[in-house]
Amino acid sequence: MIDYHCHLLPTLDDGPETSSESLEMARALVDFGFREVHCTPHCIAGHYEISPVEVRAATGRLQAELDLAGIALRLHPGMEYYLDDGFERFAANLLPLGESRLVLCEAPPQALPGVVAAMLELIVVQGFIPLIAHPERSETVWVMLEEQWQLPAEEPPAPQVDQSPSLWRRWFASRSPADPRSAAKDSAPGTLPSLPPELPDCCLYQANLGSFAGFYGARPQRRAYELLQRKIYHCFASDLHDVRSIPGCLEPAREKLQYNPALQRLGDFVAPQGAGGCPQMAFW
Secondary structure (H helix, E strand, O other), X not given: OEEEEEOOOOXXXXXXXXXXXXXXXXXXXXXXXXXXXXXXXXXXXXXXXXXXXXXXHHHHXXXXXXXXXXXXXXXXXXXXXXXXXXXXXXXXXXXXXXXXXXXXXXXXXXXXXXXXXXXXXXXXXXOOEEEEEOXXXXXXXXXXXXXXXXXXXXXXXXXXXXXXXOHHHHHHXXXXXXXXHHHOOOOOOOOOOOOOOOOOOOOEEEEEHHHHOOOOOHHHHHHHHHHHHOOOXXXXXXXXXXXXXXXXXXXXXXXXXXXXXXXXXXXXXXXXXXXXXXXXXXOO
8 A cells, every 4th residue: 555645754744753754654555555655744834844855855864764674665755835915936847646646735723715726726727736625624625625526515624723732833823814715705896606626636635544434533534535535545545653653543443444345445656756747647
């Protein structure tokens, strides 16, 4: 299996603080069944401004340590890009996942649908394919998918702190972002609400294994199974940040994967490679 989203590289973002912790995480990933991992530190303007050169170098260093320790895991460089208006600063020098055409990205909790759609187009026009991380956890992406895929409409959630161990996720989630449904409306008085901007047709979607195990709460878990049933996902990932997450994220997900053939199929996904445009990807 291939992990398409993992914060395995030490000291670059809110992932492991030491290479020893990275090795412990790597052993857990191998034990789970992964044989390849895309190392995807955050790329966020004003917070984690990491260059592709730095990520490639860090990936090579950690690969050498894994080989020396006898851990059978092949690493690929990548990044998780934050689709706010600061993303434009990085759009001209994107780092895809390994040798593939996929660019991993996520919508901020407080994102406006129009900004997310515009940033995704910046990826598409360069011939890359956006791989949207954990849409089950994103209010903005979920609202956009509701219209595009006619998903069951939900009441906006009450503001709450994300329970994942990432400190920066807690900081952003603790703010009170506007509901994306409200943000999609015209601001001029007396006008009718407009629909959220559409996601590009060629976007792919990555599920977090922990979502199926309830690691992020009941709402993302319910959404994850809805997207899985609708065959919207293309692949899954651990999105592992540290060793503390292993018992609550990976271990409960093992049973979910063992008894769910639809989830197992996501483990067979192979990322598109080579040059070309951005076609619709029909995995199923």
